[in-house]
Amino acid sequence: MNDLLFELPLPDHFALGACLEYMNRSPLECLFRSDAEGVERLFIVEGQAVLIRLTMPADRPQRLRAALLYGSLPGEAGLAWLARYIVEWFDLDRDLAPFYKLAAEDELLGPLLQANDGLRIIGIPDLFEALCWAILGQQVNLAFAYRLKERLTAKYGQSLEWQGHTYYSFPEPEVFHEVSMEELCALQLTRNKARTVLEVAHLIAAGALSREELLALPSPAAAEQRLLQIRGIGPWTSQYVRMRCLRDATSFPAGDVGLQNAVKFLTGMDRKPTPAELVEMSARWRGWEAYATFYLWRALY
DNA sequence: TTCCAGGCTTAAC
DNA sequence: GTTAAGCATGGA
Incomplete structure (x- = not known):
């Protein structure tokens, strides 16, 4: 089965190859499977498992093609949901021209722009997944964060075997209703982290927290404040979620050690810049701090 | 063994 | 409001 589901028009300054390079950065990623030409991901659409592959068709290079590898054809609403997810995933609605204009003149970003031409911030459209990924990534190395996500996903998410590979979808928050801290601690x-994951799962499952609600707040800063009210969620996590889930291009995780290391490496400083120094530096990226961060991260891999 | 890793909370100033 | 200490875990 390889049915065309739909094709999405692509904006300027988009290159699937550059996005895939980012997505291929870790072999430990369990929520999608990517190669040099495309990416596959398992979705649960209207309760049905649907395995999708995204590519750029050679005959229509300005389009992103979604093909159905396995599962039943979703209905109209399901297809619309999928298309919206993909737009959010690859940030296709954003006009990147202003960022490219700004970054081309920038000492640090200029070279990164060329090396990653067409890269977009790869989003995490689902709020629960985004929060969990940030929580799992707090204060541990990335390899370990990926292992934690894999264990959580394998134990509580849905999976599908297809052509010798296992595909996973991230667990729904409702699944954690009866899960104990001890059970999560057993996953290391x-x-x-265990307490915060459960708290977030309960809030979302109860309808007390949602992406829509956060986006409806008067400002991204208000959304950040709402997230900060949750015990276990600090500045880094809330800024990270603003950046990768709420799609706020001005979010700037100045406390991020990866960002600090990238700037140290690119500037040749003999120490990591302080968060205050990074905030000061970010003035020149105003309006595009999140994109600057995402491109700077690329200097590390 | 020590230090670091895409931090957070609590307590003290 | 700012800073310091404690926390917990794997990886190099």
């Missing part, structure tokens, strides 16, 4: 989550 610290108590703080």
